[in-house]
Amino acid sequence: MFPKSLRPLLPYLKKYRRSYWWGGIFVLFMNAAWVLVPPIVGRAIDDMREAGISLHKIGIVALVLLLVSGTKAIFQFLIRWVVIGVSREIEFDLRNDLFRHLEGLSHSFYQRTRTGDIMAKATNDLNAVRMLLGPGFMYTANTVVFTAFALGFMLHISHRLTFYAFLPLPIVSIVIQYFGRRIHERFERIQAMFSEISARAQENFSGVRIIRAYAQEDAEIASFETANREYIARSLTLVRLMGMLWPTLETMLGLAIVLVLWLGGREVLLGRMTVGQFTAFNTFMVQLTWPIIALGWVINIFQRGTASLVRINQLMQEQPEIVDAPNVKAQAPEQQLTGDIEFRNLQFSYNGTPVLHDINLRVPAGSSLAIVGPTGSGKTTLVSLIPRIYDTEPGSVLIDGKPIREYPLAMLRRNIGFVPQETFLFGETIRENIAFGAPDATDHDVRWAAEAANIASEIEDFPEQYKTIVGERGITLSGGQKQRTAIARALIRNPRILVLDDALSSVDTQTEDKILNHLREVMQGRTTIFISHRVSTVRNADHIAVLHSGRIVEFGTHEDLISKNGYYSDLYNKQLLEEELAEVS
Numbered sequence: 001m002f003p004k005s006l007r008p009l010l011p012y013l014k015k016y017r018r019s020y021w022w023g024g025i026f027v028l029f030m031n032a033a034w035v036l037v038p039p040i041v042g043r044a045i046d047d048m049r050e051a052g053i054s055l056h057k058i059g060i061v062a063l064v065l066l067l068v069s070g071t072k073a074i075f076q077f078l079i080r081w082v083v084i085g086v087s088r089e090i091e092f093d094l095r096n097d098l099f100r101h102l103e104g105l106s107h108s109f110y111q112r113t114r115t116g117d118i119m120a121k122a123t124n125d126l127n128a129v130r131m132l133l134g135p136g137f138m139y140t141a142n143t144v145v146f147t148a149f150a151l152g153f154m155l156h157i158s159h160r161l162t163f164y165a166f167l168p169l170p171i172v173s174i175v176i177q178y179f180g181r182r183i184h185e186r187f188e189r190i191q192a193m194f195s196e197i198s199a200r201a202q203e204n205f206s207g208v209r210i211i212r213a214y215a216q217e218d219a220e221i222a223s224f225e226t227a228n229r230e231y232i233a234r235s236l237t238l239v240r241l242m243g244m245l246w247p248t249l250e251t252m253l254g255l256a257i258v259l260v261l262w263l264g265g266r267e268v269l270l271g272r273m274t275v276g277q278f279t280a281f282n283t284f285m286v287q288l289t290w291p292i293i294a295l296g297w298v299i300n301i302f303q304r305g306t307a308s309l310v311r312i313n314q315l316m317q318e319q320p321e322i323v324d325a326p327n328v329k330a331q332a333p334e335q336q337l338t339g340d341i342e343f344r345n346l347q348f349s350y351n352g353t354p355v356l357h358d359i360n361l362r363v364p365a366g367s368s369l370a371i372v373g374p375t376g377s378g379k380t381t382l383v384s385l386i387p388r389i390y391d392t393e394p395g396s397v398l399i400d401g402k403p404i405r406e407y408p409l410a411m412l413r414r415n416i417g418f419v420p421q422e423t424f425l426f427g428e429t430i431r432e433n434i435a436f437g438a439p440d441a442t443d444h445d446v447r448w449a450a451e452a453a454n455i456a457s458e459i460e461d462f463p464e465q466y467k468t469i470v471g472e473r474g475i476t477l478s479g480g481q482k483q484r485t486a487i488a489r490a491l492i493r494n495p496r497i498l499v500l501d502d503a504l505s506s507v508d509t510q511t512e513d514k515i516l517n518h519l520r521e522v523m524q525g526r527t528t529i530f531i532s533h534r535v536s537t538v539r540n541a542d543h544i545a546v547l548h549s550g551r552i553v554e555f556g557t558h559e560d561l562i563s564k565n566g567y568y569s570d571l572y573n574k575q576l577l578e579e580e581l582a583e584v585s
Contacts, residue, residue: 006306008313009133012090019086020137023079027141030075033068035149038287040064042280079138087134095126098315106321107389116199121315124194125308132305139298143291150284157277158267164259165285168252175252179245183303186238191311193231200227242300253292257285322391324408337407337415338400339496339527340365341386346396348381355381356392356550363543365400368528370538372568373547379531380421382547383499386529387416399497417490421501421531423482430459431466433485437493449492452522454514455484480511487515491522498523500530512537535572544568 013020044061102118154162204220264281267273346359355378363369371379384390385397388404395403404412417437425433434449435441441449446466450456458481462468470477470485477485490498498519516537519528532538539558546554546561546568554566561568 006309008309008316009090009129012093012133015093016086016089019082019089023083023086023138024141026075026078026082027138027145030072030079031142031146031149033071033075034287035146035153036068037065038280038283039153040068041283042274042276042278045274045276045279079142083138084134087130087137090133091126091130094129094312095122098122098126098312101316101318104320105318108321109318114195114199116197116201117195118315120191120195120198121308121311125191125311128191128301128304128308129312131301132309136298136301136305139291139294139301143295143298146291147288150288154281154284157281158264158273161260161264161267161281164263165256165281167259168256171252175245175248179241179248179299182241183238183245183300186234186241187304187307188310190231190234190238191308193227193234197224197227197231200224245299249292249295250289253285253289257282260285322388322409325405337412337496338365339415340400341497341527341529342398342401343382343385344396344398346382346385346392348378348385348390348392350381350390354550359552361545361552361555363527363529365527366525367542368523368530368540370541370544371529371531371547372533372535372538372544372571374567377547378550379547380501383418383501383529383531386497386499387413387418414493415496417493417495417498419483419486419490419498419500423479423486425470425477425482425485427470429464429467429469430462430485433470434466434488434492436489441492445492446488449488450485452491452518453484453488454511454518455481455488484511484515495526497527498529500528500532502531502533516540533571535568 040061099122102122151162151166154165201224204224260282264273264278268275268278341363343359343361346356347354348356359382361369371382373379381390385392386399386404388409391405394405397404399407399412426436431443431446434446438445443466447456450459450466459465459468470482487500490500512534513536520540528541530537530541535558538544542557544554544556544558544561545552546566548567554561554564554568556564562572563569
């Protein structure tokens with residue numbers, strides 16, 4: 001029966017079963033050659049004792065041993081080539097499958113899981129699984145096959161000596177079980193601590209500017225050192241355990257060798273065994289030394305691999321919360337939506353906390369809607385429901401009169417250009433960032449999108465222009481440049497619906513006016529929804545919704561809301577006063 005702990009690997013093992021089958025054949029041939037050495041040596045010794053030593057006989061024996069050793073070396077190379085090679089192939093497939101699975105998980109998974117923990121599983125744990133499938137399999141097979149072959153020859157020489165030679169095996173079995181359990185437990189704790197260190201390092205590198213701004217370098221170094229000491233302490237417990245395992249196995253083997261020398265020597269003296277047979281038997285004992293020592297290493301590899309496999313499988317068992325419904329018909333991602341959006345009796349809770357209440361709102365196709373409101377009123381959550389970053393009750397969000405769950409996710413999101421509140425750029429060139437959602441975009445398309453986002457002139461002032469590397473998260477660009485690059489990335493996809501979640505907060509009012517003028521031209525006949533805290537950004541929208549505590553408390557045009565003397569009117573008057581004071585100063 002296949003071990004339960006390795007069942008997640010069964011599909012990969014089935015895929016490469018032919019390679020493992022050849023690996024097994026090579027293991028048989030290699031050990032079949034290697035197990036011939038002791039009988040050849042023993043027979044040669046007995047022949048020379050009986051017939052006398054001659055250079056001719058020595059030459060023949062040496063030639064035969066050389067041939068056997070060469071055969072063993074060839075098959076040993078083939079074993080390593082096939083088995084280690086296939087372990088790399090499985091590592092490749094497993095890494096791709098893990099990445100593909102992670103790419104499909106919902107936004108909520110990444111909100112509750114630290115990036116460093118994911119990275120640790122995708123690197124350190126994956127390497128431990130590879131070691132299990134490569135060296136682990138190879139050394140286990142060699143140990144089992146050689147021991148089985150040797151046992152047959154040793155029984156043929158002397159049943160009694162063989163019994164004493166393998167007498168410590170029950171004790172070895174108990175030792176292996178004892179150490180195996182503890183190695184598994186300790187390695188799980190070590191990997192958990194490694195994930196903690198990886199997460200801490202990743203957060204520090206990502207937030208290095210904040211750390212320096214608050215002069216917290218020493219505090220973070222001390223905190224990392226504490227975590228690192230804990231990791232080392234846990235690792236040393238495993239080192240001590242492994243340090244005990246190998247000497248224990250060697251001691252068991254040493255006791256067996258002592259018994260064989262003592263009892264075998266008596267057999268030779270009593271004439272029950274020839275010197276050649278005794279030499280052959282002891283040669284088998286010497287040859288078994290490495291497999292027994294390797295057994296301790298294999299235990300370590302197996303326990304590390306299975307512990308890591310459990311951690312990887314936990315990731316693979318995670319299921320995306322937002323998927324296509326079973327009854328959704330496949331549609332081409334290029335299919336166009338009209339862009340008529342409706343929120344119908346919308347209620348939404350996040351982790352049991354009500355966020356949106358009784359939202360009824362319609363955005364006709366080709367129109368623009370601005371959403372304003374205080375921080376925490378649910379603005380970002382509301383627009384995140386349109387591309388199904390979060391899901392709500394079926395039928396509460398509709399596009400073109402059809403519930404969004406009836407659209408394939410790929411087609412729905414292809415029609416939406418979404419610029420989130422937190423701008424993220426990849427550490428590539430500006431061109432690659434703008435063309436991220438449109439891999440077939442030409443240089444002309446990229447420049448058009450940059451002009452529409454009012455950043456083309458600044459990009460062309462850079463020495464490398466569109467080939468400029470922006471650094472991790474766009475660190476070499478200003479906040480406004482990052483936001484405009486993100487807007488260009490959304491526009492180049494030519495979306496039917498454009499959602500800007502406070503995407504102009506880092507630009508000045510003059511630049512904002514230019515961007516909005518471009519957007520009015522580009523998005524003519526398309527639906528635009530944008531969130532902003534600035535009245536200057538939203539005043540020209542077709543409709544403005546004021547969200548407060550998850551409810552729409554005001555709705556209308558700029559002029560309508562000014563006349564109501566509510567939240568929007570207060571916001572307008574406050575910002576107008578701020579502008580007048582800025583002009584005076």
